[in-house]
Amino acid sequence: MRTVSPLPGTGINWNPQGSVDMPNPPALPCGVRYQPLLLSLGSNTSLLHDDPLSPLRRGVYILQRRGLMVLEMSNVYLTEPWGPLQTQRWFYNIAILTESSLEPYALLNLVKETEKEAGRLVSSQRWGPREIDIDIVLYGNYVVKTPELTIPHKYMTERLFVLEPLCEIAPNYVHPVFKRTVRELYEDAVIRGVYP
DSSP states (O other), rough: EEEOOTTTSSSSSSSSSHHHHHOOOOOOOTOOOOOEEEEEEEEEEOSTTTTTTHHHHHHHHHHTTTTTTOOOOOHHHHHEEOOSOOOOEEOOOOOEEEEEOOHHHHHHHHHHHHHHHOOOOOSSTOOOOOOOOEEEEEETTTEEESSOOOSSOOOOGGOHHHHHHHHHHHHTOOOOOTTBBBBHHHHHHHHHHHOO
């Protein structure tokens, strides 16, 4: 796995730490709170073959248009495929920190609609090539475990391509089940030899 660069063309102003300048989110009704949200985005198939990062740019743009303002964004990481299909192209991965007031299933619906609008096609091939994949990794202190949705993401501690970008932008975010920070989970994964 290697760092490629910041994600250009997202309309986000970068500083050296990778944080972004965005307006404050709109006020919420009394009693409704924003929760921090960490998303992982990946792509290894672009319709624009000369621009492999275009699906990630499009995904970030659509998420922002749907109200998830990006607070922090990692660099782009180029990583080997995870899972049984090792012959496919390598993936471009990023992580973003945003906030949301949505309930988990409404958030899942927003993510799925974003993937669809960004060009993801329905595939029966698990862990296969895809235009874009957006995973809810951590969301406030939510713990959800159903066939449709698992928060925190059940594979996050086994994927360096998730943990390393997360560690770049939110190293002190505490996993609500393991009670360990993202940095601690990343360092543990490195020690265990998790790859990629």
